[in-house]
Amino acid sequence: MDDHALISEAQKDILSLRGISALLDWDEKTYMPEKGIEERAHQLALIEGYTHDKMVSEELFSAVKRLKKENLAEKDSIIVRELFKDLEKMRKIPKELAESLVKETTLASGVWQLARKKDDFNHFVPSLERVIKLKQKEAHHLNPMVSCYDALLEEFEEGMTSEKLENVFVPLKEDLVSLLHDITQSHVYGDYTKTDIQISRADQETIVKDIIKKMGIVDETVSLDVSEHPFTTRIGEFDVRITTRYRSQMDCFFSGVHEAGHALYELGYPKEYSNTVVYDAPSLGIHESQSRFWENLVCRSNDFWEGYFPYFKRFLKNPLSLEEFFAEINHVTPSFIRTDADEVTYCLHVILRFEIERDLMNGKLSIKDTPRAWNDKMKEFLGITPPSDNKGVLQDVHWSFGGMGYFPTYAIGSIYSAQLFNAFSEENSNTQKLIKTQEFSPILEWLGKHVHEKGRTMLADDIIKKACGRGLHPKAYVDYVKGKYGKLYDL
């Protein structure tokens, strides 16, 4: 077999194995009977092992290294470049460290759940300590030339650094804190009391299916299932799954739209890179920009609801006016839980985590001081103090699975989404009308052309730079929330 055939076969197998892992994981969260969990862990570990073996194979690495030296056509050289990065990264982590990480994070997940039950951070401390030490080692293996946090951040957001983030997050924080202050002091702030939005489970299903179909989701390639925490996963190129959950209020609708945004990205990668590592997103932040784009910029907008409410309102159990409804789904309030946060406070939750995590991983904050640091920052950013660990430092699953460096991608996604929306609007003078009439195909086409079809051929920030004129920058997001919420709260 020649080198080209070898690397293309290897990539196909690696992607297939990843698809199998994705299915095992998806099934665990949707249909697996409770008692299947232990066997499932063994099945996942087996597939992980096979994937690892394929990725560290000497034969594959040698072929990639040989191809790297050749004068390749553009497409091939991109594939070889990205594949080399993936393999090199995998080979940098000693096997014992990789195994310890799997073992400790599996244990830590259980301990974290127990700590949540007890509402006691101290219970989680020894586990977290072990995970952090291992992640620090991992960071050192990945890149000893940069700070520990930056090495980990690179795993989720290639090309991003703490410094770049700080340049964006510091002014963003100031603007959002000040906007939040203005909103809560606004003379109309108290006018909207919490309104109950009640829709039957069957109707929630009808609505979510209607809206994701309008976004461009087709049954032949996407299944919609139910899980406790909504997520999107790709099991094959033509097999993407999204999940949602049925609760009262609008959770099902916005979760569905959010995940559908992820799914459209997964389905839009460049077909010419099919079955290669380039058939993927370059970062989590840009992935999140797609879900946020649809969830917030499109489907939480005034334009959208002006057009959609006449159809939608028939499902409401309690009659509401468009104004009441719109105010309710855009209610801004300082709150403890990130996943419940509104568009104004959400990034503040994320920046808080970024600052704490960065200091923790770089050894500038001790684990035992973390809850205090958390609560101090909550007070500083949002003016509130969590009454307990569950509503503070214990709320997120990320540290227990070793996902340090992950959080910033949520804010990056929000920021990118506003930048992309601006760029789209500048090119399309009929944006408001498209959204009002749910004429989404020009939007999807534009996102496809400027984001999805780039796959991993470019860094995320370069994709944004090309599409929007500049890379990560807070202005578009700040302008967006100031405009929208300034109007809503009569500032």
Place this chain on the structure above:
Amino acid sequence: MDDHALISEAQKDILSLRGISALLDWDEKTYMPEKGIEERAHQLALIEGYTHDKMVSEELFSAVKRLKKENLAEKDSIIVRELFKDLEKMRKIPKELAESLVKETTLASGVWQLARKKDDFNHFVPSLERVIKLKQKEAHHLNPMVSCYDALLEEFEEGMTSEKLENVFVPLKEDLVSLLHDITQSHVYGDYTKTDIQISRADQETIVKDIIKKMGIVDETVSLDVSEHPFTTRIGEFDVRITTRYRSQMDCFFSGVHEAGHALYELGYPKEYSNTVVYDAPSLGIHESQSRFWENLVCRSNDFWEGYFPYFKRFLKNPLSLEEFFAEINHVTPSFIRTDADEVTYCLHVILRFEIERDLMNGKLSIKDTPRAWNDKMKEFLGITPPSDNKGVLQDVHWSFGGMGYFPTYAIGSIYSAQLFNAFSEENSNTQKLIKTQEFSPILEWLGKHVHEKGRTMLADDIIKKACGRGLHPKAYVDYVKGKYGKLYDL
């Protein structure tokens, strides 16, 4: 690693891989979006490859051979005996032959579906010819000392031979043909016209969940999903899935009960053989006996419906008396399609297939003469002639996937189920009352003790011999159908 540790780790991995295959297959039939099929085939092939590699590993085979020579405790010697059989069988088939079989049967499945669409057996002939030739080669590798058909039969029903089957099937056929004749000539035969049983989809779900729970199915280990053809699969020791389908009439109920019978067997294997190849059924026939036991002997009986109908009848859209309902679900009629057949004609459909398949595989019947042989036997056994290939020789999927030797297990299951029911009734004088009151736990316990908990420690026929006093024998089944249908049709 010592030999014991080596074989136990290998078995755990092999079972885990089989569980992964089972999940990939289950998902394909339940939730996978249509377009996922091509990638799914690659994923299944990958896992097949890994399973094959593990099973033909020299290291494992050497360990098993060494252990075989040792003086082992009973449990270990059973494990080693069964594992040796599995590995030896796998090693007997040359790799090229195994690959050709996968390739040809995959193609043949597509061709068979097209032939079904065209309703034209000739379209299927060239594919079937290739599959048969490969299966004949396979049979020769498996056991050159017996007829081709017997070598293949052994794969599904270890210890069974054509001769043994003929000794059972010939008298059974005579008795069933004569009973069918008496029924259709009965003075009350025309009294029951086809009655429509209509139950809403939601109510069908309520009823099937009620009945399988009463049988002993618990949510923590069994999921119930929907597929075109109902089936049962084991993804892990504590993760068994059954599927059903929602149609009008009683299809959902009886499919559910049938599959739940399989699932209870899967969940009842001997725990001390956990994670070994002995944690399994010794044959497909005995597996089918469990589904038939619950579906027919229990849940299609007069006793059961006397007790269950008062609850059940509230779900009927059209009012029916118990007598009308019972006559409808036990209506006997010669029909073309095996899967629609009643208790009297079902085994005749199977015996027809056995006779044709045996002659085909042993070279005594040519493929081109098969449709005529089929139709002649239909006339002889059931007095009817299929109007087309789809209602005759083309109806079953089995030949396209190379499942020659599979069919007899359906009749063996029916026969065993009656033998087991007799043995249970002899030991339990209150059988009628247990069934009438849906007090199923003593039945499940008895089946557990006499069948499920044997796992693969004994051959199927030895399990039956021990539980019922003798091995496969048609008397119990003939007595059962004569008694039940003699009464129903006033013979």
